[in-house]
Amino acid sequence: MSLVAKLLPPANVLLDLQVSSKKRLFEQVGLLFENNHGIGRSLVFDSLFARERLGSTGLGQGVAIPHGRIKGLKDALGAFVRLAQPVPFDAPDAKPVNLLFVLLVPEQATEKHLQILSELAQMFSDRALRDALATAADAEALHQRIVAWQPDAAGQRQAVA
Amino acid sequence: MKVIILGAGQVGATVAESLVSEQNDITVVDVEPARLRALQDRFDLRTVTGSASHPAVLEEAGIDDADLLIAVTQSDETNLVACKLAARMFNVPRRVARIRANAFLDNKLVLGPDGFDVDLSICPEQVLTEYIVKLVEFPEALQVLDFADGKVSLVAVRAYQGGPMVGRPVKEIRAHIPNIDTRIVAIFRRDGAVMPDGDTIIEAGDEVFCLAAADNIRQVMHELRRMDQPVKRVMIAGGGNIGLRLARALEGQYSVRLIEHNKRRCEFLSARLNQALVLNGDATDEELLEQENIGEMDLFVAVTNDDENNIMSSLLAKRMGARRVVALINRRSYVDLLQSGQIDIAISPAQATIGKLLAHVRRGDVVAVHSLRRGAAEALEAVVHGDRESCRVTGRSVEEIELPAGATIGAVVRNGKVLMAHHDTRIEAEDHVIVFVTDKKTMPRVEKLFQVGARFL
Numbered sequence: 202m203s204l205v206a207k208l209l210p211p212a213n214v215l216l217d218l219q220v221s222s223k224k225r226l227f228e229q230v231g232l233l234f235e236n237n238h239g240i241g242r243s244l245v246f247d248s249l250f251a252r253e254r255l256g257s258t259g260l261g262q263g264v265a266i267p268h269g270r271i272k273g274l275k276d277a278l279g280a281f282v283r284l285a286q287p288v289p290f291d292a293p294d295a296k297p298v299n300l301l302f303v304l305l306v307p308e309q310a311t312e313k314h315l316q317i318l319s320e321l322a323q324m325f326s327d328r329a330l331r332d333a334l335a336t337a338a339d340a341e342a343l344h345q346r347i348v349a350w351q352p353d354a355a356g357q358r359q360a361v362a
Numbered sequence: 363m364k365v366i367i368l369g370a371g372q373v374g375a376t377v378a379e380s381l382v383s384e385q386n387d388i389t390v391v392d393v394e395p396a397r398l399r400a401l402q403d404r405f406d407l408r409t410v411t412g413s414a415s416h417p418a419v420l421e422e423a424g425i426d427d428a429d430l431l432i433a434v435t436q437s438d439e440t441n442l443v444a445c446k447l448a449a450r451m452f453n454v455p456r457r458v459a460r461i462r463a464n465a466f467l468d469n470k471l472v473l474g475p476d477g478f479d480v481d482l483s484i485c486p487e488q489v490l491t492e493y494i495v496k497l498v499e500f501p502e503a504l505q506v507l508d509f510a511d512g513k514v515s516l517v518a519v520r521a522y523q524g525g526p527m528v529g530r531p532v533k534e535i536r537a538h539i540p541n542i543d544t545r546i547v548a549i550f551r552r553d554g555a556v557m558p559d560g561d562t563i564i565e566a567g568d569e570v571f572c573l574a575a576a577d578n579i580r581q582v583m584h585e586l587r588r589m590d591q592p593v594k595r596v597m598i599a600g601g602g603n604i605g606l607r608l609a610r611a612l613e614g615q616y617s618v619r620l621i622e623h624n625k626r627r628c629e630f631l632s633a634r635l636n637q638a639l640v641l642n643g644d645a646t647d648e649e650l651l652e653q654e655n656i657g658e659m660d661l662f663v664a665v666t667n668d669d670e671n672n673i674m675s676s677l678l679a680k681r682m683g684a685r686r687v688v689a690l691i692n693r694r695s696y697v698d699l700l701q702s703g704q705i706d707i708a709i710s711p712a713q714a715t716i717g718k719l720l721a722h723v724r725r726g727d728v729v730a731v732h733s734l735r736r737g738a739a740e741a742l743e744a745v746v747h748g749d750r751e752s753c754r755v756t757g758r759s760v761e762e763i764e765l766p767a768g769a770t771i772g773a774v775v776r777n778g779k780v781l782m783a784h785h786d787t788r789i790e791a792e793d794h795v796i797v798f799v800t801d802k803k804t805m806p807r808v809e810k811l812f813q814v815g816a817r818f819l
Contacts, residue, residue, distance in 0.1 A: 222364060222427035228453060243453075250455045255727050255747055256813030266816055289387075291363075291725065310819050318817045 204317045205279065205302075205324060206348040212237055213280040214340040222288055223253070227267070230303050233280055240278075244271060245305065259292025263335075264325040266318065268304035277314055278305045281347060283334065300325070300334055320352050363387070364428045365723065368414035368444055369435035370397040372692055373460060373486060376712035377432060377719055380737065382407055385806075386723070389423045392435075415443040417451060425452045432719060433459040438466055442478040449479030458482045458722055462603065482722060486715040490690070491607040493714050494663055497688060497707065498612060501590040501660065502583045504569065504707060507732045508576065509743045509796050510775040515576045516547070516741055516798070518734070521568045522587040533560030535585060543782040544574040544582045547772040547798040550735065555800035557768065571734075573772040573796060575780040590685070593660040597621065597684070599645030599675045600666030601631045604690070608665065613638040619654055621645045645675035648682070657683030664689045669696055676705050697736060713737055726812040729794065739800050741772075744812045746793045752818035754811050755795070761785040763811065765797075766804040772796045 215233060220226045227249045231242030248269030252258065259265040280303045287297035302321050306314040325331060330350060337343035363386045367374050370392035378390055378401060388407040391414050392398050398409035412419035414435050425431070431448045433441035441459040448454040461483040466472045473480055496506040504518040521528045526538055532546050549556040550569040556562060564570065564586070574582045583589070596612055598605050601622030609620045609631075618638035622628050625642050632640040643650040645664065656662070662679035664672035669691050676687040681704075688707045691697045697708045713733050720731040720740075727745040734741060750757035754764070760771050760783050771783045775794040781787060789795060795812070799805055 222429075224364070224427055224429055224453070224455065246453070247455070254725070256725070256753075256815060256818065258816045260816050268819065270819075306819065315817070315819055318819060322817055 203350060203352050204320050208277050208279040209281060209347060211344045214344050215282045216340045217285045218282055219285045220288060223290060226288060230280060238278060240271060257291040259290040259298055260322060260325055261292050261294040263287060263296055263298055264300045265290050265298045266302050266304060266321045270308045270310060271305045272308045274305060274307045277317060323352055324350055363430060365430045366423050366425055366428045368433045370401055371436060372712045373434045373715055375401055377716050378407060379405060380716060381723060391419060391423050415440045417447055420447060425454060428454050430723060431457045438463050445480045446478045456481050456722060458719055460484055462487060484718050486711060487603040487607055489715050490604050490711055491611055494608055494688060495611050498593050498596060498661060501593050501686060502587055509730055510794050512576055513775055513780050514573060514773050514796060515579045516571060516573050517579050517583060518569055518571050519583050519586045521564050521566055521570055523566045525585060525587040527564050527585040528566050530564060531560060532558050532562045538585055539581055542578045542581055544572050545772050545782050547571050547573055547770045548800050595659050596661045597659045599664040601627055602667055604665045606631060609635055609638040646678060651679060651682055659684040662687045669693050680704050710736060725809050738802060740802050740805055741798045743794055743796050746789055746795055747791055748814040748818045752815045755789050756791050758789055760787045766807045768800040768804055769808050770798045772798050
């Protein structure tokens with residue numbers, strides 16, 4: 202099981218969210234973490250925005266991995282959001298973004314958290330997976346795809362595809 | 363970035379102009395349709411007519427999607443309320459307001475954590491006062507700017523015949539002042555930028571920008587021109603907000619005369635000043651200037667709210683023998699016409715003020731931005747994060763960093779210590795780096811360099 206799979210509960214997948222901007226998106230993500238995990242929405246919102254200010258978390262190809270540190274958080278938590286319409290994200294290829302994996306980590310981030318980020322980057326560099334995520338019919342199917350993905354195992358990845 | 367600017371006055375318009383060229387999504391709100399039309403004719407931006415502190419107007423301006431609110435209407439109260447609404451009703455992540463009144467500026471209940479949710483307040487009158495006070499302290503400089511909490515200064519000086527470095531190549535400055543580390547970051551010659559390298563010869567008339575630790579600035583300037591007598595006597599024309607602040611800031615150390623035409627304002631002024639002499643009269647009145655020994659003034663500063671008045675009175679003062687004259691001029695075309703002619707220094711209030719604002723709009727961890735040469739050039743202080751992998755600056759020597767043409771890394775502040783940047787200076791995480799850019803258009807590329815990659819945690 203990948204590191205990413207462990208931190209994404211099925212309830213943290215939002216499909217075809219209607220937002221008009223990065224700001225609205227972070228508000229909705231804050232709401233999700235507040236409802237599902239009891240983390241204050243403004244804490245999430247501020248943390249994501251603060252990180253974005255140092256440089257965009259856009260990876261290109263319509264994907265971004267916004268992340269932030271949260272005081273008092275014990276274990277890393279993830280959420281996946283697919284947007285109905287892409288929003289500007291200041292990504293390196295200047296393309297707007299519609300697939301996002303949001304990652305919250307404890308204030309004292311460790312090597313493991315860096316690994317998660319690099320796993321995410323690797324995951325989203327997989328074009329077949331990106332296409333599958335963009336077209337998955339429902340949240341459950343999408344969650345399955347992410348959980349089934351294996352890092353550095355091209356054979357398996359193809360088998361799933 | 364989506365930015366909403368409230369108020370299309372001098373500051374609002376200058377900020378809008380400066381941001382539009384950087385591919386942001388800008389909406390300007392003002393009660394006066396004519397002012398908005400003028401802006402819209404010149405720039406690609408959206409405008410909304412209405413009261414800037416009304417929720418419906420803010421909504422129409424798209425505040426739901428805004429990353430930044432800049433409240434710079436004429437009214438402090440409107441600006442404060444707009445920030446409060448933006449934070450509480452619309453969750454706008456960053457809010458900047460222009461606040462003039464000291465009663466607000468000094469009050470923790472207004473600007474503190476439980477106040478009006480203003481992240482940054484700017485007071486143009488205060489910024490201008492500091493600007494002019496620097497010119498009094500350094501009579502040789504055209505402009506003095508601080509970075510890293512005042513540890514590093516950037517100074518613009520005109521090179522004059524007789525300065526030890528004039529006619530000499532830049533690299534010799536180390537031999538001239540061996541104990542002082544300085545960098546000449548740019549030279550402007552007949553309105554064009556010259557990118558200085560070690561062999562560039564400094565010519566008389568050049569406008570030279572030098573970076574040095576704040577304590578060393580005087581010696582550096584001394585290499586470029588003969589030093590003036592220190593300032594003793596200052597005459598200020600105009601007893602408005604700026605005139606009063608300036609007189610208060612200077613009266614302890616200098617002999618200050620303040621000219622104001624309104625008699626009642628004069629009474630108000632004298633009640634608030636201890637040593638400065640308040641004179642009732644017109645600053646363009648030759649007789650008054652003569653009577654008050656204008657010929658013995660080291661500095662004449664015209665800060666009335668009228669451009670023409672400031673221009674005429676400072677021209678007159680110069681002709682009557684004032685050593686150096688400074689005029690506040692709002693209109694951009696006038697500033698360009700007059701700078702370095704008869705008027706020694708023409709200050710554009712909007713240009714001088716927007717630096718602090720610009721720092722908030724930049725991408726990356728930018729602490730300070732100063733707009734120079736009437737907005738054409740910029741100097742920026744950014745904090746470096748990450749490592750060699752996640753940032754294209756960190757862990758690299760200055761010569762390895764791929765700066766766009768016209769950009770120079772001038773200095774680095776590390777743990778409070780100032781290091782002048784040389785080709786082999788290595789940049790580390792948490793350094794404050796000061797970059798000078800001769801052409802503002804390359805600034806987005808500089809900002810990109812300092813940003814961390816997506817995988818930085």
